Amino acid sequence: MKSMKKMLALLMALVLTFALVGCGGSSDDAAAPADNGATEEKTEEAPADDASADDATADDTAEAGDSEGGLIKVGYAQIGAESDWRLANTESFKQQFTEENGYELIFNDGQQKQENQIKAIRDFIAQDVDYIVLAPVVETGWDTVLQEAKDAGIPVILSDRGVDVADDSLYTTQVCGDFVLEGNNAGDWLAQELKDKGRDKEEINVCVIEGTTGASAATGRKEGFAAKADENGWKILDSQDGDFTQEGGQEVMESFLKNYDDIDVVVCANDNEAFGAIAAIEAAGKTTGPEGDIWIISFDAVKQGFQYMVDGKLNCDVECNPLYGPKIDEIIKKLENGEELEKLSHPEEGVFDYKTAADLIDSRPY
Amino acid sequence: MKNLITKMSTQAFVIMVTIILFIIMYAAGCVVYADKNFTNIQVFFNLFISNAGLIIISASMTMVMISGGIDISVGSQVALVCMMMCDLVMNKHVPTAAAIAICIVYGIVYGIYAGVMVAYLNIQPFIVGLSGMFFARGMTAVINTGMLSIADKTFDVLAKTKIMIPIDFLAKVNKRGMKIYPNLYPSVIIAFLVLVIMFVMLKYTKFGRAIYAIGGNEQSALLMGLNVKKTKFLVYLLDGAIVALGSVVYCMNTCGGFVAQAQGLEMDAIAAAVIGGTSLMGGVGNVFGTLLGVMTKATIEALVSFQGSLSSWWAKIIIATLLAFFIILQSIITRIKAKARD
Amino acid sequence: MNKETSTLKRMVGHQLFMPIISLIIVMLITVVYKSLFGKDGVHLDLTFFQIQITNGHLYGYLIDILNHAGGLVILAIGMTLTVASSAGTDISVGAVSALCAAVCVRVLGRENVVADYSTGVYILAFIAAMLVGALCGVFNGYLVAYLDIQPMVATLILFTAGRGMAQLLVNGYIIYVRKESYKWLGSFFPHIPLPSALIVAMVVAVVMYLVLNKTALGLYIQAVGINKKASHVVGLNSKMIILLTYVFCGWCASINGLIKSSEIASVDANNIGLMMELDAILSVAIGGNSLGGGKFNLFGSIIGAVTIQALSTVLLSMSVESTQVPVFKALLVAAIVVFQSPEIQRWRRNRKARAAAAGKKVA
Known part of the structure; x- marks a missing residue:
């Protein structure tokens, strides 16, 4: 019983x-x-x-494959779903690589762990895919598994972030934002804005909230902006890791506010960090944005970021275009035709600020 | 059914269930994903290649669990050792062999700390592991907050030499007309060696049997005359060393180090051990059961991955369900046996 | 033998001594650091303790610490009881927090950006979240109390599955809530100067203190924790008591999830409550409570939680990388646990006894 x-x-x-x-x-x-x-x-x-x-489910996909016979199998090892940018990136892929367009997409969410992505790539190789698209969560540690892909004759396309491998031939090409350029653009925008507002002779204090240590996006943007800061003589008071999350941005900003009371500009490595930083600044009784005490510059330019610009809280958002689907589709078609490719290519990216935000917000796809 | 259960030992019954489950899942995969080459022997080998480090670490975790304790620091230790290897070999130009030796020495030192805390100061193993986890994770960041990778000739030989298995009927000819033989890496061989050694140690040496005795009932073990403190201390010391070795093997798979590496690995190891029949209460466990646990977990992940559109969170949920199943199963069997005895 | 124990000795021996000292030391560290390495040369810099009123609410380092610690304090209270009653470390609380937050937001709306909802729906969402938290507690508690499963293993199930379920609820997206009132729970209620998280934590703490000390419940929990069988023989329904502690812990996790989600005005199923279970267990340990169950001191855990948060905030302000902070947490907990370990206590008592005996001989 x-x-x-x-x-x-x-x-x-x-x-x-x-x-x-x-x-x-x-x-x-x-x-x-x-x-x-x-x-x-x-x-x-x-x-x-x-x-x-x-x-029941296998039949559906099997049928599609059999009847077409010519579907290009693409295995996509995505980092995870940790930010709006990432989600837009994933959506772009899923929309582009459909059966109508001649693809069979095998999608894997690595949950931000490298070991999961390594396993995914091995599974792709075992499934004998035609192409592997990898968005590496970290730069190092891919040598072994990329070698396996190379031995199996499967071309590897890198998306969004780069890898640090001893042998460059282990991947065919890379599509990513030009992070250093993004950082430069942010710096250039700031220089121009200061001039426009007549503040370019002032001593400008900047605090930087970095992205996850080790991510090429974080490193690139930091370096790019730092170079412009040097050029223009701005003082970088402090620079800490906000982990690309809202909570991280908030905690770091709170700490900055306590340590420094003359911050002019805050540069956040992505929009989510900016949201947190703005919340922290407002809680401290200060204001942000073009009319406010502290100017905020951010990266990613997701729709929420535009909303903040429309609301007058965010000054400038440097776009990091996540819509890689079409670009990689192009690359694969080129590879199929046996064309030559550059090793590195960048999607179109712009710089947006509060002046144009209201006009553009509705047309933002992500 | 009940008779079968009372006749077999709990251990044997649970492992039997694990084996059956594994076979069913793997067979299902082969049938359903036949068009995706699930039947390729490489898929089976990948279970081991991708998890060689985890296998070693889970085996060590099994040993600790049999003794009645637990070590939740292993994930962070992996991160620290990987970072140490990268830093030593690349930045400090230490030869690979020496770097591995240094890492194992670190493992032993940590094992001594844990052993003293648990065995001699009678502190709860969970808290000791917690302190170790935080310490190791933080030290990883202290060594380097960024990412490092290893590109050293000796290490590469260890990590990347493909051991081809030139049996023709196992080979596959892929779309591009390339004939690919299934392959293994040295890491898998090391993992199996460790498994065998641990199995022998646990089953056939006095030390091994003392571990089971202490895990089963510490008071009785003490009364029997076993040196409980010394045995426990040695368990944690060994655990430290083996985990360090497992971390080096893990590093062979990733060839890199970064702060958030192997986060949550300890839970994977515990889950594998539990699915393999080890009880957290101690006294019960078997490293080959744990191996099966790791293989089961890997198979589930492969099944979800081959599906191609399921969110990978499903793998976690399925593993959790399996875990629940095994835990409750163990509890039921214990009850049935207890009743049969009375 | 000298039977008088001086007040000093009694203080040192008290369970709350270590946690309070740790908290004081952590705060002293920042004062010393700021005084020595501050901007304006070496001077006594007490800005750490400065509290001012900005925008109608309190503002300052201490307020930050208490604000961020709110959720952790609540988790620690819940964890204390499960540890006390069953030596049970409930490692699922982080995942359950995320799950409850996801439930709450899903009830509020089905879109990815929830713009508006009525107060009625808001209350419903809260109740739903708390119910789910309690249900998770029932699941955990049933496994531990009625099926005799090791707490850590039992809670491992929800630890593994909880976040996955939350992710499925939000379809993998980060859901934003744009209504201002949603943020109140995570920052400040209008016209109330204290941070809301702090208020909630205090209410929970006071209520639980009264329930545990003014009724027999506290005593029962300790009895069950010390010896489950004996308590059962004496007539306590041990299983129900253990189950209740887990239900309460699950409820605490839901409150934590609601607070954290309100702080960031969104639900990030990946990150809410990440690793908080470890901090909660650490708080209980720093508070001097034995992880083996039995007697417990609620205030110890509360002070432990505040200490951990203080440590993080202080180190961050000293520009220590957030990834390196765990080293200090490890050292702190190792030191405290060693100091409070039964062996060390015995050694100290022996030393005193031997010293007293030697003293007597000489004298």
Whole structure:
């Protein structure tokens, strides 16, 4: 009797988990996972159930593949879903690499862990994909697995961030924002704005909230801006890691506000950090934006960033265009045709500020 | 069913379930993803290649769990050792062999700290592990807040030599007409060596049996005349050394070091051990069960990955469910056995 | 034998001694650092303790610490009880925080940017979040109390799955809430000078103190923690008591999730409450509570939580990289735990006894 109760408890626990999970998910394959789980439960029974449930989904993709016969298989190892920019980047891919366009996209979310991405690449190689697109979460440590891809003859395209490998031939080409240029652009905008407002002879104090240490976006933007700061004689009071998150930006800004009371400009490595920094400044009783005490410069230029500019809280947002889908589509088509490619290419990127934000905000796709 | 359970030891029954589960999942994958080459033997090998470090670390975690303790610092230790390797070899120009030796010495030193805290000062292993975790993670950042990578000839030989298995019928001809033999890396061989040594140690040496005894019931072990303190101390010392070795092997897979590396690895190791039949209460456990646990986890991840459009969070949820299943299963079996005894 | 224990000795031996001293030391460090390395040369720099009123609310380093510590304090209170009743370290609280925050925002609206909602829906969202937190607590508690599963392993399940479930709820997006009133819980209620997180934490602390000390509940929890079987024999419903502590801990996690989500006016399922379970356990340990269960002191954990937050804030202000802060946390907890370990206590008592005996012989 008691052991029956425990068996019941076991089933209950599993059902509970799946009920919770079931009501949440609305991903494309909502049905399949529930089936998967149910079969996990009845381990001793019906392997047939397993196969039939999975077959349902596998058949769909298999059919598509078979009937077209010429779908280009692309394996995409994405970093994760840690920021709006990243999500827009993912969306762009998913929209571009569809079956209508002749692709079969195998998407993997690395949850910001390198080991997950390494596993994903190995799985792609085993699945014999035609191309691998990798957005490396960190720069180092890819030699082994990229070598495996090379040995299997699969071209690797890098997206957004770069890798630091001993042998350059391990990847075919890279598409990323020119982060150093972004940093430069931010500096140039500031120089111009100071001149326009007649403040270019003042001593300008800048605080920098960096991005996740080790990410090429963070390093590039920091270097780019620092170079312009040097040129223009601005003083960088402090520079700390905000981890590209809102909470990080807020905590770092709070600390800056306590240590320095004459901050003129804050440069945030991405919009999420800027939101946090603005919240911290407002809590301290100061104001931000073109009419405010402290000017804020940010990167990424997501829609929320534009909203902040329209609201008058953010001064300048340097775009980091996340819509890589079309660009990489172009690259793959070129590779298919056997054309030569540059090693490094950049998407179009602009610099936006509060003056033009209101006009442009509706046309922002992300 | 009940008779079967009471006749077999809990250990054996749980491992049996694990094996069956693993076979079912892997077979399902082969059937469903046949068009995606899941049947390729390389997929099976990848389970080991990508997890060689985890296998070693989970085996060490099993040993600690059998003794009734736990070590949650392992993830951070991996990060620290990887960073140390990179820093020593690339920035301080220490030869690879010496760097590995230094890392293992560090592991031993940490093991001594943990051993003294747990065995002689009677401090809860969880807190000791917690302090170790924070310390190691922070020290990783102290060495270098950025990212480092290793590009050293000796290390490359260790890490990147592909061991081809030139058996024709296992080879695949891929779309580009290239014939690819399945391959392994030295890291996998090291992992298996460690596993075998640990298995022998746990099952056939006095030390190993003392560990089981202490984990099972510390008071009884003490009364039996076992030197509980010394054994526990040695367990943690060994754990430190083996984890350091596992970290070096992990480094062979990634060839790099950065601050957030291997975050959460300790939970993966614990989950693998539990799925493999090790009980957190001590006295029960088997390193080959743990190996199966790692393979199961890796298979689930591969299944989700091959699906191609499921969010990878599903893998975590499935693993969690499996974990729940095994935990509750162990509890039920213990109850059945307890009743059978009375 | 000298039976009088001087006030000093009693103070040092008190459980709260170590946590309070740690807090004082952490604050002293920043005062010393600022005084020596401050901008205007060497002088006594007490700006750390400065509190001013800006925009109608309090502002200052201390306020920052207390504000950010609010969520951690609540988690620590919940954790104290689960540790006390079952030697149970509930490592799922971080993931449950994220899950509850996701539930709350999902009830508020189905879009990716929630712009407006009625007060009724707001209250419903809160209740839903708290319910989910409590449910997670029921799950954990049932496994620990009724199925006799090791707490760490039982909570490992939600630790692994919780964030995944939260991610599925928000479809992988970061959901923003644009209504101003949503931010109040994470910063300041209008016209109230104290940070809201602090107020909530204080309310929870006071209520729990009263419940635990003015009713027999505190005693029951300690009894169950010290000896589950004996308590059962004496007539306590040990299992229910343990279950209740986990439900409470789950509820605390939901409150923490709501506060953290309100702080950033969004739900980031990846990052809310990340690693907070470890800080909560650390708080309980620094507070002098034994992780093996039994007697507990709520204020110890609260002071522990504030100390940890203070440590982070102080180190950040000294320009220590946030990634390097854990080293100091490790040293702090190692020092305290060693000092409070039963072996060291015994050694100290032996030393005193031997010294007293030797003293007597000579004299």
